Amino acid sequence: MDTCTALHKYTGIEDEPPVDAGAPFDRGDIILRSADNVDFHFHKLLLSLASSFFSNMFSLPQPGSFDDAADRTKHGLPIIPVTEKSVVLRKLLSFCSPVYDTDVPVLENLDIVMSVLDAADKYDMKRVGIFIVRMIAAPRFLEKEPMRVFAIACRYRSEAETLEAARYMLRFAVWEPAYVSELDFISGSDFQRLVKYHASCGQAMTQLARLWSTYPLPSLDCKFCRKKGVSRLSLKEYQDSVVEALRIRPSVESLLNPEWIDSMVKRAGSCFGCRRESTEDVC
Template sequence: MDDDLHQRVPVDAGAPFDRGDVIIRSADSVDFYFHKLLLSLASPVFSNMFSLPQPGPLDNAADRTKHGLPIIPLAEKSIVLRKLLSFCSPVYETDVPVLEDLDIVMSVLDAADKYDMKRVGRFIVKMITAPRFLEKEPMRVFAIACRYRSEVETLMAARYMLRFAVWEPAYVTELDFISGSDYQRLVKYHASCGQAMTQLTRLWSNHPLPLLDCKFCRKKGVSRMSLKEYQDSVIEALRIRPSVESLLNPEWIESMVKRAGSCISCRERAPGKFVEYAKELAFPVTAIILEIHLDIDFWY
């Protein structure tokens, strides 16, 4: 009982939230001193709230004022409010708050949405394509960006997901917040990119199979693998995962090496040649993908 009472005693958030003309109290009893003007500029919800009569400096009700300042209790925890209020500060564009993971991103976005902080929400969504988010959880990034109708970030996530087969990414809860139509269009985009890889057949003359010039087996090219066989394998790999990263996958390279022949020298040198060849294909593959449209209607 004493511990519960102790936990409910409000504590100050500390710098930089130690000055202001209003106190924002979190659900876990942390008091953030902030400025009404900044909150009003960031949120019409707070602007309307401050247009109503506020507790006076002589109001001694413990749950209404503190040090003569009005207290506004909110349902969000301090970890969320600390981020949210930081984005309402005029210096956040040069001193950007750190968003450690997509869980805290979603919590702050939900709060920004609740208080109608559209500019803050848009700024946060632009941050989710950072490599630490996109490389780890591309489907979550896609769903979040799509939910907030952020076209650039949605397309970046959709293109990143071309590294995977369409059935590989696991379900994420953020998909519940977008329509089935949006998800279907992602699947269609993936399929269209895969089908478009057949266009590479027109470019093979500019991208011949790399030579090994093996002095042991005395064969040009990759031993025991015809040019057409390798080109067909490239297109099939890109049809399933339409990204050059598919051709840089060690497992795929190993499968090609095994098909290349039994010459020890070829098998040692082939992986490096396959990597070089894949890098040469990066430009034409990217050019093909850039022509494919992600057919999602964006509005906000």
């Protein structure tokens, strides 16, 4: 049993006949067969330009008698079986197309991002990998999974995206983000730099009080509150609360957090009138 046949048996693609991927992967001088038995026609030249792995492969002497090996050819074109599934291979080859600069392939989620990045790394497609990593700092990824974005950008040494993700992480306390598997691919020193950056930004927030002038709080001119003996929130209490909130989560988003605003409102007064005035001032 040759290597190609063994790979077919291992991936199970001999159980079902291969299907064509369709346009735009219906033309070329080579066929890449995915792990789920989808055939992608592509051009050797484009693969060689995008990947040193394939460039080296195509520069080697090719086995003869392709026409006599049905499992190695299709319509006279050589077949290269790969271990990636069609959904990943379609994205990867799209990035190798000369039109991807104007028609960028959609990466729906970070699982797809990682699968395509792993394939690009495997086939030594450096330019494709760099381009994909630059895409992960999009708000739709950062807002949903900032720690994963940080770890991926850090793993691929993309400085701008790593810093952008680290800045986004300031919205959280350093202990809040949950573990993600991508952290296994970065070093302890990489993670320590994130913690140190977070701590430095938090410490800088403690200097705010020195820069503040007087910020008057809403007057709690409420007979009910005065009768109940509710004292108004002092300027120092307000400033200390702001500094503490920003020390833990050094981002302006911390002061827009409904929980923090609610705590300020409750301390400012007990009746609806006071709470409404205080909410308007804080917001």
